[in-house]
Amino acid sequence: MPTDADAAPGFDVGLLSPVSAGRDAVVSDAAYAAALVRAEVALAQVLGSLGVAPRAPIEAFLAAAKPFEVDVAQLALDAVADGNPVIPLVQRLRALVADVPDAGAWVHHGVTSQDIVDTAMSLLARDAIKQASRDLDRVVRALADLAERHRDTPAAARTLTQHAVPTTVGARFADWLLQVADARDELAAAEPPLQLGGAGGTLASHVEEFGHDVAVRIVAAYAQRLGLHAAEAPWHTRRTAVTRLGDALARVTDALGRIALDVATLSRTEIGELAEGSTGGSSAMPQKQNPARSVLIRSAALRAPGLAATLHVAAANAVDERPDGAWHAEWPALRELLRIVLGSAGLGAGLVEGLVVHQDAVARNLAAGGGTIMAERLMLVLAPVIGKERVQRIVVEANQGGSITELLAAQPELAGRDLAAVLDPRGYLGIAGDIVDRAVARGRS
């Protein structure tokens, strides 16, 4: 057993990851330790309830485990020697019933460390998904409101940083909504299963002791008691459930991160179309209204891909019947993904619920090019009349400061045309309203 660890435990309460600070209690080390205990307790309950274990030791263990609180920091230190916390945890749990004959043997009975660790991670993931889903629901509902309210507000669509054509504020919100709703639904579908396979993934110990059918029933009962779904087969080295969850988590931060970048961009001093309802401040620069939530959400979105990639690297290295490091690499990567999704979703809900649309700035920016943003429509409508080249020339001149209205009015062929109508962005919004309606319906379903 390695004993070369120092005594002092490091710790992390989120000071370096403000995106998740205060929102990640369900996946803390304490929550994880509790989930490990819960997985052991539930196993004992199942063995008891199926009648395969004698009543007395099980009841003694359950009674002793109820008030038990593990010293998480010490458990972390003790986990180093064997590489996982289950061995030292089981020692503590068995010590609780040291004076009850045979009771120790019914703790962690017939299972392997990985069964407990994976199951505990699934419990954490389940709880985190539940909390994040609530916040994502808030995001979706708030976006439905925003999209509806601004359904017909024309705004500049920007491609490659440049004004392109008009769109609507509502269509942008609708597009955000669809992405978040998809991410939320995929996350819910990615809840990982129970793990129960025994030392080699064959349940040999339970089959040996209780027979084939009871061993199979233990799996079902265990899943039911913990509220997890059972897997097709033990998945000690078939890590699809982990990467699927990791990828779904990354898709959540993609969706929220893209919103955050749009908000930060549209909050730029020069653009000013959006503002976070409450903003971060600067004591030295009182004029500043920092899009603090967007900044933190974006920081999370930049981090998630590397963490999700680690889960794939681990999955690809899941050699043998339990790999030599790849499994251990999953834990902190997956937990960190859960943390930043919890944080991003919570901050995202606050961000979207408080989002302010500065309609004057939206209108001002849209008009800033003097109508050149209508160039595509002008090409479409006027090129048949005055030729493509002349339209292009007019737009280029207008782009350099000329008045597009005057330039067009100077074309004799266009006399009598309602040029104001042609130049009105509200008349060139395509299916933007449809997109809003579709998204709003989805957001309220």
Place this chain on the structure above:
Amino acid sequence: MPTDADAAPGFDVGLLSPVSAGRDAVVSDAAYAAALVRAEVALAQVLGSLGVAPRAPIEAFLAAAKPFEVDVAQLALDAVADGNPVIPLVQRLRALVADVPDAGAWVHHGVTSQDIVDTAMSLLARDAIKQASRDLDRVVRALADLAERHRDTPAAARTLTQHAVPTTVGARFADWLLQVADARDELAAAEPPLQLGGAGGTLASHVEEFGHDVAVRIVAAYAQRLGLHAAEAPWHTRRTAVTRLGDALARVTDALGRIALDVATLSRTEIGELAEGSTGGSSAMPQKQNPARSVLIRSAALRAPGLAATLHVAAANAVDERPDGAWHAEWPALRELLRIVLGSAGLGAGLVEGLVVHQDAVARNLAAGGGTIMAERLMLVLAPVIGKERVQRIVVEANQGGSITELLAAQPELAGRDLAAVLDPRGYLGIAGDIVDRAVARGRS
């Protein structure tokens, strides 16, 4: 327009990526260029068939486009100036009908470069998924055969590189099968949709010219003609379809990469339980039988996570209505993922179909510890008789070279026991057979 490119084009035929060499024609630059052309041609066909475009120019274009072959290398060079190949391609396509009045205007009519690029990538992805799925089907079928054939062959299960308990050769194959089958199914479900949104994602141009209802019908007809599914709404900056595909591709390489690592490990000179049917050689070392396919598949599995992560980074940076680089970052990353999945799946099929199981080595390794691999069972069965400590002591002694049979036989309490039966791995396989049966059923469904 940037003109600072040199004349000489670099090229890549797979010399540095043998995993995909010879298997990736469906996603080559030529295939991509053809898909771009196809997307433009199909658009013209749709506009013609819906009667919104005049017959003559459409027919002229379709006739001219039929024999058209683009100079792919030159197109690549010309794509630098604007950052994508559609603008120079459309110039070429319009030049084909330069002498037909109005025909040029009906090429790329009312759409944007991103519509064509994304749609072409979806076509490539669709074709690649089809080819890869066929190979993954082969993998699954071959694994079903292997699992069935070795359903009851006991083998050492290894955890953290050490012999743990018995499992079966078949259960290992079954586990591989389940992972590949899941990956295959998720890949098929991740086929990306048609893209059609126009300059700002609102279809404003088509709505302007043809009216709302026709614009909507164009989308449906376009999807149908290309054999792609339509999206809920244009997805210019809602890049879920791309990350979903990328993640599904990574899950394929995870599944195959893990198999490859198992094969490479079990092919080690000292282990020798598996061998690739045909192996790579070394002219200088004729004794070597390199697991060449496994090595290449594994190399792909180590590369995929970084590429899939890039797609998430891109999705999180999809600002505005077309982003300033994030979209462009997707193309080579997604294509490379498609390439290595095509290669891995093809090599994987060959690997699994030709896989040789050296049953003698399997048996020899299983027996090598002199029965210590049965320790868990001994603890279970014999500890109640002679106590946990004595069993442990016996196993440790046996581990150091003692004969477990003799050590056990020396215990008076065990006199008369059928120790050979207790030590027989075939009696301690748990649900290994069930796992095989389940996987085989799935593999043949």
Place this chain on the structure above:
Amino acid sequence: MPTDADAAPGFDVGLLSPVSAGRDAVVSDAAYAAALVRAEVALAQVLGSLGVAPRAPIEAFLAAAKPFEVDVAQLALDAVADGNPVIPLVQRLRALVADVPDAGAWVHHGVTSQDIVDTAMSLLARDAIKQASRDLDRVVRALADLAERHRDTPAAARTLTQHAVPTTVGARFADWLLQVADARDELAAAEPPLQLGGAGGTLASHVEEFGHDVAVRIVAAYAQRLGLHAAEAPWHTRRTAVTRLGDALARVTDALGRIALDVATLSRTEIGELAEGSTGGSSAMPQKQNPARSVLIRSAALRAPGLAATLHVAAANAVDERPDGAWHAEWPALRELLRIVLGSAGLGAGLVEGLVVHQDAVARNLAAGGGTIMAERLMLVLAPVIGKERVQRIVVEANQGGSITELLAAQPELAGRDLAAVLDPRGYLGIAGDIVDRAVARGRS
């Protein structure tokens, strides 16, 4: 030997990676194949020049190899069976001298595939570094000019997207310069070494045949002939040289990518402080001036981290004396990094050399907040006079549209103060000029 490859070779001429199209010939598959040949030829030359090989076969081989051109596409296909191209290449090279007694045996004499592959990659890297360095020198020189020209042009510094305090246009360019210069210098220092170790990294074959001292001399002569530096020891599985290069390449794309993002941001329609000298266009939207180079450079910067990470994953998996896939994973990742650095550096030089500073927009944006960007200075200078709270209140009022000059003038305590001087950004630029001078000096050294 795997024979399950299809016949049709895929290829890539950069159509999906416009950032590098036309700039990456030095690392093309043709260049790589030529480098493989060159490595084999140089080995023969060394063996000949040291007199350890007989003259006739060496001369026959050198004569035959001179006009030899390998069919790169076919070589790529043939590389699949063994997993690397050297075995089929050596067959071809030996076939060139099939009729010269013993000549074949002097081709690839006493070396291993990895010696040739790694050495060829080092040659490619060396050539790519040379080309990229030239372009990075251009970037640095152009930035020195820009920084000097705009040394004292005040501009808004933006933090978290919001105007913060003044800086100078020149200081921004200077900061870019320092980062690019550092990246360029680190890249030059990361040129990878020769590889020569023989089958097991011990040079046993050469030592056996020629003796210890000659074997050692072969290494030095080989390095000298190829213009590479020799390594401390063969590095078949000590892959520091590869990750060091990969990281240095990523640092180049970081530096250029950050410039590109600044340019794209400052080119936004609403900001307009910078413009690429020649811009990408849109046929349908003639008003658009897309920052096409920035977009492509940024796309590369988003891709590089995933590729560099792959090299670290490979290095960490470099097991045994040649690993089972990790080595093969390096090739396409490293080459792609070289490609995008070649492309980014070339485009970056064009970008910076042609960069247009719109001084009117710089001044307009700086003044847009009506002086609120001077808030930090007002706090510093005026708080001692009228109190911190009043200054803050004035800034907040000004931020909401009030005139800061009028609000300040209304404070009786400030009567007689030269408020215009206090509000002049040119008086609050700190060491911005020093930073420019330092960077310009570095840029011209």
Place this chain on the structure above:
Amino acid sequence: MPTDADAAPGFDVGLLSPVSAGRDAVVSDAAYAAALVRAEVALAQVLGSLGVAPRAPIEAFLAAAKPFEVDVAQLALDAVADGNPVIPLVQRLRALVADVPDAGAWVHHGVTSQDIVDTAMSLLARDAIKQASRDLDRVVRALADLAERHRDTPAAARTLTQHAVPTTVGARFADWLLQVADARDELAAAEPPLQLGGAGGTLASHVEEFGHDVAVRIVAAYAQRLGLHAAEAPWHTRRTAVTRLGDALARVTDALGRIALDVATLSRTEIGELAEGSTGGSSAMPQKQNPARSVLIRSAALRAPGLAATLHVAAANAVDERPDGAWHAEWPALRELLRIVLGSAGLGAGLVEGLVVHQDAVARNLAAGGGTIMAERLMLVLAPVIGKERVQRIVVEANQGGSITELLAAQPELAGRDLAAVLDPRGYLGIAGDIVDRAVARGRS
């Protein structure tokens, strides 16, 4: 200010990352909070010692700060609103001297949050590098001893998992040593600098108040007081120092991770050449001796690349004069890299110092192929006598179970040859001894 955070703080004491548990106190949140305080205190000390601040408030602050201990968990929660912990920390620090006139104003005087955060991270990095370097020195020294002890012990070199040619146990250790020594040296060279730039990176506030020359002197004095080196210029968005450190950290985990994988592989039940001195156990399977340290070190090596990649993504997104999320993304990624390097280095020292070489297994494996591992030499020495084809045939026959000695002895041309000498691996070790000597010299320098 966002107020939507829950009250309950999550925390992490390493339970999910056993590799670093107990070794990462120097980079804990408490250490970080202390470093933030230290950065503020040192600034006040500098302002006091240079005589630019009045004595009384500085002394009051220093006295009050000495016993101050921040509530780290609460600080983490308070950091959410503005996105970084400096604003709430400065409020607390100023509150310490609320009753001393002007003292508050001399806290955090003229600097920006990023100055304090970056400087605190540099302090943490410096301390972590120091601790890790000590452990890496231990690794290097222990490897020098091991390499020397096993300098001439022949062993099987394995390429692509197969026995290739002989090498020595010592040469393998020497190669590990060189990689670790390089990584250690690069890590020491990557110590990040002080950050001091003020709100916009121009030091405008200090220059305004104290004049140009004093402002410059403050930087030098601040660096000296903290024991950090000064940067060429403020580096708020020129993040080379961060990626350079991150990459150097990844190179450490690459080096240790590759050793760990070699140890795990050579510890396999079937190979058994190496064993960790003390091993992880399994209560249910007493025969198991898990390479627990190797497993944890390897898990860290699989995680580092994704974290280092995040730092590059952040660097490439460092827009403006302080970016909208990229900076914040660095903190947890860099800290986690520091944690796992601290852990890996500590475990690695224990691993290497306790490493057991089972010479019998080394010899047994080397001999297991019956001499076929000498095939390269046989080709070299005997092909000139009996022809290449016959040597190959003999090796292949031997590979299938024949005795190579008998097969060779049956060749009439070889009569009288000392075949035992030809087949002795000790005679075919090339420069393995040189490599050891070179590495040992380096390890002891």
